[in-house]
Amino acid sequence: MTDNSDNILVRAQGVDKVFKRGSEEIHVLGGLDLEIPRGEFLALMGPSGSGKSTLLNLVGGLDRPSEGVVEVGGKRIDKLSERKLAAWRARHVGLVFQFYNLMPVLSALKNVELPLLLTRLSKAERKKRANVALDIVGLAHRAGHYPRQLSGGEQQRTGIARAIVTDPTLLLCDEPTGDLDRKSGDEILDLLQALNQEQGKTIIMVTHDIHAAERATRTLYLNKGRLSTEPVD
Amino acid sequence: MKYLYLIFSSLKRKKLRTGLTILSIVVAFLLFGYLSAIRQAFAAGVEVAGADRLIVRHKVSIIQLLPQSYESRIEQVEGVDNAAHSTWFGGIYQEPRNFFAQMPVVPEELFDMYPEYVLSDEQKKAWLATRSGAIAGRGLAERFGWKLGDRIPINATIWSKKDGGRTWEFDLVGIYDGAEKGTDTSQFFFRYDFFDETRAFGEGLVGWYTVRVSDPDAAAEVAAAIDAEFANSPSETKSEPEGAFIQGFANQIGNIGFIIMSIMSAVFFTILLVAGNTMAYTVRERTGELAVLKAIGFTDRGVLSLVLGESLALTLVGGAIGLGLSWLLVSMGDPTQGSLPVFYIPTRDIFLGLLLIAATAFVAGIIPALQAQKLQIADALRR
Numbered sequence: 001m002t003d004n005s006d007n008i009l010v011r012a013q014g015v016d017k018v019f020k021r022g023s024e025e026i027h028v029l030g031g032l033d034l035e036i037p038r039g040e041f042l043a044l045m046g047p048s049g050s051g052k053s054t055l056l057n058l059v060g061g062l063d064r065p066s067e068g069v070v071e072v073g074g075k076r077i078d079k080l081s082e083r084k085l086a087a088w089r090a091r092h093v094g095l096v097f098q099f100y101n102l103m104p105v106l107s108a109l110k111n112v113e114l115p116l117l118l119t120r121l122s123k124a125e126r127k128k129r130a131n132v133a134l135d136i137v138g139l140a141h142r143a144g145h146y147p148r149q150l151s152g153g154e155q156q157r158t159g160i161a162r163a164i165v166t167d168p169t170l171l172l173c174d175e176p177t178g179d180l181d182r183k184s185g186d187e188i189l190d191l192l193q194a195l196n197q198e199q200g201k202t203i204i205m206v207t208h209d210i211h212a213a214e215r216a217t218r219t220l221y222l223n224k225g226r227l228s229t230e231p232v233d
Numbered sequence: 234m235k236y237l238y239l240i241f242s243s244l245k246r247k248k249l250r251t252g253l254t255i256l257s258i259v260v261a262f263l264l265f266g267y268l269s270a271i272r273q274a275f276a277a278g279v280e281v282a283g284a285d286r287l288i289v290r291h292k293v294s295i296i297q298l299l300p301q302s303y304e305s306r307i308e309q310v311e312g313v314d315n316a317a318h319s320t321w322f323g324g325i326y327q328e329p330r331n332f333f334a335q336m337p338v339v340p341e342e343l344f345d346m347y348p349e350y351v352l353s354d355e356q357k358k359a360w361l362a363t364r365s366g367a368i369a370g371r372g373l374a375e376r377f378g379w380k381l382g383d384r385i386p387i388n389a390t391i392w393s394k395k396d397g398g399r400t401w402e403f404d405l406v407g408i409y410d411g412a413e414k415g416t417d418t419s420q421f422f423f424r425y426d427f428f429d430e431t432r433a434f435g436e437g438l439v440g441w442y443t444v445r446v447s448d449p450d451a452a453a454e455v456a457a458a459i460d461a462e463f464a465n466s467p468s469e470t471k472s473e474p475e476g477a478f479i480q481g482f483a484n485q486i487g488n489i490g491f492i493i494m495s496i497m498s499a500v501f502f503t504i505l506l507v508a509g510n511t512m513a514y515t516v517r518e519r520t521g522e523l524a525v526l527k528a529i530g531f532t533d534r535g536v537l538s539l540v541l542g543e544s545l546a547l548t549l550v551g552g553a554i555g556l557g558l559s560w561l562l563v564s565m566g567d568p569t570q571g572s573l574p575v576f577y578i579p580t581r582d583i584f585l586g587l588l589l590i591a592a593t594a595f596v597a598g599i600i601p602a603l604q605a606q607k608l609q610i611a612d613a614l615r616r
Contacts, residue, residue, distance in 0.1 A: 054611070062528055063611040083532050090530020097614070101525045105242040115529045117235055162529070 009170065009202050010036035010059055015068035017054050017225075028054045030225040032068070041196040041203045043216035045231065050222045052206040053174055059204060060093045060172045061085045073169060090118045094163030098175040100155040102147040102162075108134060108154075109143040112161045119166070133161040137191060153184030160191060164201070171195065173205040177212050189215045240542045243515065251547065254511040258551025258593070259558065261504040262586060266559020268493045269582035273415075274573035275489040285449040286346070287456050288478035289316075290441040292469040296321075298438035299468050301429075310462055312446050312455040317342035318425070320440035324387035324401065326377070333373055335387060335421040336440075337428035346443050349412040356381075356407030364427045368407035370418030372574070379405055385421075393433045401431070417574035443475065501593065508597035512544050516601035523605050524613030537606040544598025545591070552590035556583065 017029040028051040036042055036059075044052045057063040058070050061077045070078045077088060102111045113130040121129070134140050137157040147155050156176060163171055173192065177185030193215050195201045205216060213219045221231050244251045289307060291297035298320070307316045322335040340360050344350065352360075352368060360366045369379060379385065383405045393399050403423050411418045429436055446455045456472035463470045473481075516523070523536055531539075560578060567576035 053615075057611045057614075060528075062614070063609075083534075086527065086530050086532040086535075089528065095525075095528050097525070101521060101614075103242070103522055103525075105246050106239075110238070110242075114239075114526070117239070118530045123235065 007037045008035045009038040009040075009073055010034065010204075011069075011071040012055075012059065012065075013069045013071075015055075015058060015065045015070060017051065017058065017063075018066040028225055029058075029065070032225065032227060034220075034227060036202065036204065038202055039196070039200050040218060041193065041216045042205070043213035043219040044204060044206045044222060045208065045210070045213055045219060046222035048208075051225050052222050055222065056172050056174055056204060056206050060095060060170070061089050062095075087118075090115060090166065092169045094166065094168040094171045096156070096159050096163050096171065096173040096176045098178040100147070100152075100159045100179075102155055102158055104147050107144050107146055108139060108150065108158045108161075111147070111158055112165050114162060115166045129165055130161075133165040134158070136164065137161045151184070152180050153187055156180060156184070156188050157191065160188070160195075164195065169202065171201050171203040173203060175206055175208065177207065177209060185209070185212065236539060236542065240539065240546050243519070243539075243543050244546060246515075246518075250511060250514070254507055254547060255551040255554075257507045258504055258548055259555040261500045262552045262555025262590070263559045263562070264500055264555075265497060265586055265589065266556050266578050266582070267562060268497060269586075270559075270563045270567075270576050270578050271573070272490055272493045273579050273582070274567065274576050285446050285452070286475040287444040287446060287452060287459070287472050288441055288475050289444055289456075289459055289470050289472045290478070292460075292471045295441065297468070298435060298440060299442065299470065301437050301439050303463065303468075303470075304439075304442065306462060307442055307444055307459055310455065310458050312448060312451050312458065314445040314447050315342070315345060316442045316444045317346040318439035318442050320425070320428070320438075321391075322387070322389070322423075322428075323391050324389045326385070326387050331377070333376075333419055333421055335423070337425040338422050339425050340422075343422060346445060349416045350409045351412050352407050352409040356409075359406040360424070363404055363406050364424060365402065365404050366406040367403035367421060367423035368409055369405060369421050371408055371410050372418035373421060374405075374408045376419075379408075381405055381408065387421075392428070392435070394431050395433050397433070414577065415575055415579075419574040441478075444472070501589070504593060505596055508544065508548060508593060509600070511547065512540070512598050512601040515543065516540060516605050520608065520613050520616055523608055524610050527608065527610045528614070533606045536608070537602045540602035540605045541595065541598045544602070545594035548590050548594040548597065552586065552593070556586050 012032060012034040015029055015032040015034075016027070019026045019028060032055070034055070044055065046052050054063065058065050058078075059072065061080070064078050068078070069076060072092065075088070077085060080088060103114070106114070109127070109130050112133050113126050116126040116129060119126075131140060131143060134143050137160050139154060139157050139161065142150060142154060147158070150158065160176075171192075176192065177188050180188060189212055192203055192205065196203050196217070205212070207213055221228050289299070289303075291299055301318060304316050304318060307313055317339065319336045319338050322337060324335050325331065326333070340357065344352065344357070356368065360368055367385060374380070385403045385405055387401050387403065389399045389401055394401065409418065425439075444455075444459065446452050452474060459472045460470050526536055526539070527533070563576060563578055567573040
């Protein structure tokens with residue numbers, strides 16, 4: 001995953017995204033250009049329906065643009081086959097969701113271990129790495145607990161451990177503090193900031209919360225499918 | 234293997250629903266195993282029937298008798314090796330529900346014709362030496378707790394004796410075993426000469442002939458030649474392969490195979506609905522989770538395999554328990570306390586059961602699995 005031309009990790013050029021609802025076409029993103037350098041902590045803000053999550057999905061290879069190019073680490077991902085795209089996501093992307101999206105029937109450790117099932121690591125190595133990830137987020141002592149036994153903040157930290165366990169290039173967070181109280185939210189933001197500053201993770205975070213966006217190194221605003229550096233009224 | 238805990242963890246999500254679904258699958262496969270044993274009991278005779286044996290009976294009906302003199306004429310037909318006659322006795326031992334087949338035969342002919350009936354030389358000699366002697370199959374002897382030397386009284390419903398009595402008493406001089414697993418050991422044979430001399434009527438008449446042909450491929454031609462031999466006589470014959478004869482005999486009760494197949498079809502159709510419904514709910518409830526699996530790198534095919542794996546685990550657990558329980562029940566004995574000639578689940582049906590488990594898992598799981606496969610990550614995460 002190297003981009004010899006410059007230090008840009010994510011590059012989107014002329015990206016359109018159109019959703020069809022019956023015969024109606026909804027243009028969510030139109031001709032969007034974006035560049036994100038390695039090691040950046042980018043906050044994406046904007047009103048509901050502005051296309052923040054859609055953009056996150058396109059960068060993370062969870063969806064494909066209707067038009068345009070999406071490159072990550074110099075690799076064009078919008079043209080990859082489903083199988084190759086899945087393998088690429090497994091290797092390069094960590095995802096953190098607003099509602100944690102943990103498997104309720106698996107312990108925190110097993111939840112964190114999930115992405116490692118797609119690797120060739122041995123059972124012992126998977127367990128070791130999952131424990132390390134839980135340790136990083138401060139939850140080593142809760143490894144055997146199930147999501148229902150964890151607080152919201154702890155569940156989100158488990159979600160972050162799951163996102164970083166494969167040591168991905170890119171961390172995509174969709175409103176990671178949206179379901180948490182201020183204190184827990186701050187702890188999550190501290191954690192994300194530490195991952196960015198200490199481990200050099202490139203993070204893109206979608207948020208409605210100006211307080212959360214302040215933790216990022218750059219904030220972009222999305223409105224009606226267009227990006228700007230200034231908030232829109 | 235590393236996905237197994239994921240599969241079984243998913244099934245533990247709704248324990249009651251999973252438990253009830255497994256229970257219904259257990260019942261279906263328990264029925265399958267048990268009914269297989271019953272079907273086998275009725276089909277065993279057909280399956281072990283000799284391909285080189287014909288049955289020659291009266292053209293009108295099996296209850297019409299044939300002259301014993303036909304035997305030598307049958308043996309002179311080209312392609313016939315030897316012939317042996319039998320007659321339906323139809324007596325009652327103690328009470329009517331104790332049904333079993335009793336037939337007067339010529340001992341030497343019986344063992345020539347049916348090498349699958351295994352009797353020790355010593356007991357054969359005893360039978361030849363005892364006019365009122367009889368032999369019973371191992372299954373029959375065990376059913377009634379008979380042992381050698383017992384005197385077996387049988388009340389005749391057809392064949393009264395010359396002295397006016399209806400109770401025939403036989404000395405049990407032998408207990409035969411089956412050379413194969415499916416050999417019928419529920420029968421009772423006694424000597425024809427004793428029977429012929431003692432019966433009040435029908436002297437010189439027999440029920441049917443079993444005929445061994447030299448070349449099984451020419452059995453149809455030999456059967457036609459035998460029937461031609463007795464055409465236009467007072468007792469015309471109908472000759473057919475032994476298997477067809479036994480099948481016809483079993484069909485007097487009803488087409489057991491068809492009845493059992495109908496029951497099983499209804500049961501498995503219901504099970505498919507139950508298991509399919511469970512799998513559909515399982516997938517619908519976990520749309521978000523399946524989308525997360527895809528998001529973190531599971532391929533479409535990987536998710537399809539997981540859902541099919543859950544379906545297989547569900548049916549495998551239920552099916553294995555059901556088949557195991559049916560095997561246990563069958564090994565405890567047949568439901569008629571021994572009236573059935575054989576009672577076991579054939580190996581073929583155990584494999585068929587395993588095949589059914591896989592088929593049920595596939596059919597119940599394939600639609601939800603395809604839905605999971607087609608799931609669009611972004612759409613599913615928005616829900």
